[in-house]
Amino acid sequence: MEPADLKHDAALLVRAFRIMLLARATEDKLASLYRAGMIKGGVFLGKGQEALSTASAIFLQKGDIFGPLIRDQAGRMAFGDTALDTLRTYLGSAKGPMRGRDGNIHRGRPKDGYYAMISHLGAMVPVVAGGLYARRLRGETGVVGVTSIGDGGTSTGAFHEGVNMAAVEKLPLVVVVANNQYAYSTPNNRQFACADLLDKAAGYGIAGHKCDGTDPAACLETLGQAVRAARDGQGPQMVVATLLRLVGHGEHDDSSYVDAGLRKANVGRDCIDVGKQQVEEMGLASPEEIAAWEGEAHSEVESALNKAQREKGPDPADEDWRAISTERLDDLYFDGEEE
Amino acid sequence: MSVTYLEAIRAAQEKALADDPRVFIYGQDVGAFGGAFKATKNLAVEFPGRVMDSPLSEDAIVGMAIGAAIEGARPIVEMQFADFSTCGLNQIVNQAATLYYRTNVPCPIVVRLPSGGTVGAGPFHSQSMEAIYSHYPGLVVMTPATVEDAYSMLLEAVAIDDPVIFCEHKLLYYHLKADKLPDSAVPSGKARVVRAGRDATVVTYSAMLHESLQAAEELVEEGWQIEVIDLRTVKPLDTDTVLASVARTGRLLVVGEAWPWGGVTAEVISRVATEGFGLLDAAPMRLNARDTPVPYHPDLWAAHRPTASTVAARLRQLLTK
Numbered sequence: 001m002e003p004a005d006l007k008h009d010a011a012l013l014v015r016a017f018r019i020m021l022l023a024r025a026t027e028d029k030l031a032s033l034y035r036a037g038m039i040k041g042g043v044f045l046g047k048g049q050e051a052l053s054t055a056s057a058i059f060l061q062k063g064d065i066f067g068p069l070i071r072d073q074a075g076r077m078a079f080g081d082t083a084l085d086t087l088r089t090y091l092g093s094a095k096g097p098m099r100g101r102d103g104n105i106h107r108g109r110p111k112d113g114y115y116a117m118i119s120h121l122g123a124m125v126p127v128v129a130g131g132l133y134a135r136r137l138r139g140e141t142g143v144v145g146v147t148s149i150g151d152g153g154t155s156t157g158a159f160h161e162g163v164n165m166a167a168v169e170k171l172p173l174v175v176v177v178a179n180n181q182y183a184y185s186t187p188n189n190r191q192f193a194c195a196d197l198l199d200k201a202a203g204y205g206i207a208g209h210k211c212d213g214t215d216p217a218a219c220l221e222t223l224g225q226a227v228r229a230a231r232d233g234q235g236p237q238m239v240v241a242t243l244l245r246l247v248g249h250g251e252h253d254d255s256s257y258v259d260a261g262l263r264k265a266n267v268g269r270d271c272i273d274v275g276k277q278q279v280e281e282m283g284l285a286s287p288e289e290i291a292a293w294e295g296e297a298h299s300e301v302e303s304a305l306n307k308a309q310r311e312k313g314p315d316p317a318d319e320d321w322r323a324i325s326t327e328r329l330d331d332l333y334f335d336g337e338e339e
Numbered sequence: 340m341s342v343t344y345l346e347a348i349r350a351a352q353e354k355a356l357a358d359d360p361r362v363f364i365y366g367q368d369v370g371a372f373g374g375a376f377k378a379t380k381n382l383a384v385e386f387p388g389r390v391m392d393s394p395l396s397e398d399a400i401v402g403m404a405i406g407a408a409i410e411g412a413r414p415i416v417e418m419q420f421a422d423f424s425t426c427g428l429n430q431i432v433n434q435a436a437t438l439y440y441r442t443n444v445p446c447p448i449v450v451r452l453p454s455g456g457t458v459g460a461g462p463f464h465s466q467s468m469e470a471i472y473s474h475y476p477g478l479v480v481m482t483p484a485t486v487e488d489a490y491s492m493l494l495e496a497v498a499i500d501d502p503v504i505f506c507e508h509k510l511l512y513y514h515l516k517a518d519k520l521p522d523s524a525v526p527s528g529k530a531r532v533v534r535a536g537r538d539a540t541v542v543t544y545s546a547m548l549h550e551s552l553q554a555a556e557e558l559v560e561e562g563w564q565i566e567v568i569d570l571r572t573v574k575p576l577d578t579d580t581v582l583a584s585v586a587r588t589g590r591l592l593v594v595g596e597a598w599p600w601g602g603v604t605a606e607v608i609s610r611v612a613t614e615g616f617g618l619l620d621a622a623p624m625r626l627n628a629r630d631t632p633v634p635y636h637p638d639l640w641a642a643h644r645p646t647a648s649t650v651a652a653r654l655r656q657l658l659t660k
Contacts, residue, residue, distance in 0.1 A: 120433055
């Protein structure tokens with residue numbers, strides 16, 4: 001598939017849109033579970049970022065690496081994460097990928113190339129780059145790694161060090177910057193002083209791409225180009241997408257600080273609405289068919305919830321309280337103290 | 340024919356690279372230049388593409404190693420000085436140290452820290468970081484004091500599946516020599532009774548082993564027999580060997596080059612007081628560097644760190660308590 005054809009690739013747009021719907025249904029459920037007090041810990045949603053997030057991961061293949069961040073429910077699902085694993089993690093099921101040891105967005109399956117983020121922003125950039133470095137060392141070609149960051153995360157030292165190192169090594173890394181206008185409550189004008197975040201790409205000597213993050217077809221086209229360029233050996237690619245976080249930083253946050261003008265502007269469009277319009281206008285589905293897709297997404301989430309809700313949490317008495325894998329090098333002194 | 344502590348570290352890396360194609364080395368100036376201390380001398384030539392210069396980015400160096408480890412590689416990264424590892428601290432303590440517990444995927448990286456004070460090195464090229472890293476769950480912290488251990492423990496650090504903080508002491512690099520590299524080794528995690536004695540136990544590690552052995556020698560003339568234990572790894576800490584020695588001697592002095600607040604010496608005393616209070620004939624004592632930044636001037640530095648004479652003085656106090 002040529003990048004130029006992506007906008008018109010009906011099957012891809014439909015697939016992406018349905019992932020967006022599933023992510024939205026999952027997150028709507030998470031929000032209501034949070035309000036009902038059923039979530040262990042916090043809830044951090046990606047509402048409004050589904051188009052960009054889906055596009056970030058939809059071009060990845062088995063064997064590629066994805067290092068998602070906070071607002072990547074959709075990208076995680078595009079990379080193979082499920083509503084069940086999501087709910088298991090938020091509800092604290094011992095059967096979830098993190099086994100109750102970590103929660104919410106800090107989940108992954110590293111052996112499948114799906115890295116589990118830590119909370120410290122920027123920290124995943126060099127880690128994904130390192131995964132790609134090891135693949136190259138083994139002689140593997142055509143592997144791509146994608147990692148996400150926000151406008152706030154671009155201010156961290158780890159982001160700078162990671163992108164610079166990937167540029168020096170010419171690694172096939174795609175860094176997707178979601179400029180959602182606020183880092184928690186801090187607006188762009190208190191975050192960076194360059195005219196455009198994309199200027200940073202030039203500073204690192206890597207290719208830059210920009211797109212409207214509220215436009216699913218545009219996100220697919222841009223990310224398709226970026227991933228292809230990385231896969232073809234053109235080195236790191238930076239994508240900067242402009243959009244608005246349509247929720248609080250977490251569900252505890254009413255985001256009252258968001259400029260009302262932004263909500264009404266193009267940047268405040270809901271990408272799901274834009275996606276619906278695109279799918280309908282391109283004649284890919286009728287409103288009734290889209291409603292049926294939404295129904296299917298909700299059913300999938302409900303059945304995952306029913307299953308995850310019945311699963312037990314981790315039992316502290318059965319927990320293997322070891323932080324290293326080499327048993328003989330465990331500091332047994334503290335194990336004795338626990339008894 | 341003899342081999343220095345630094346040559347042992349270089350030889351261990353050479354062997355690791357030769358034996359295991361998954362091993363690579365990444366760090367500042369480690370490539371063609373061979374490292375600030377020449378610990379990777381000629382390795383870039385011997386192993387093309389596997390001994391690579393990094394940008395001046397400690398966070399990215401460690402982060403990169405972690406990603407590579409997830410993908411099955413076994414990276415060795417060099418921090419040019421242990422002191423600079425604070426710039427990579429987040430990746431070490433929050434990413435590498437938590438990976439296995441969180442995801443069940445181990446993180447086999449080795450972070451080499453050229454550690455400890457040397458003449459004229461000053462506040463930022465002299466630090467001993469072992470306590471900070473030991474504090475975090477998920478890391479193995481090695482502090483070899485001998486040429487043999489520098490070699491065999493570094494090989495073991497590469498072989499095990501967990502992140503290892505390898506604290507190699509710069510003061511030992513050139514002066515400490517052995518006849519040859521060892522064929523076999525005491526496994527990491529086990530302390531070693533370096534010198535047997537009956538009157539008091541000194542527990543120590545890294546360069547302070549040699550100051551402590553010299554102090555023990557001094558006290559022979561005064562009729563005292565001092566047992567000296569080298570911890571070898573500070574995490575895990577071989578509490579059993581320490582307690583068994585205190586059971587024999589009844590007196591304990593713990594010596595470390597790091598700062599006094601918290602740390603390895605405090606941990607050893609805490610364990611002995613908790614588990615072996617009845618074994619003690621006198622309150623345990625400890626000796627650390629002074630609680631200031633490490634000073635630059637050689638005269639100040641010599642008075643900042645424990646030395647054979649201050650160890651001996653502290654032992655005399657302990658023996659007459």
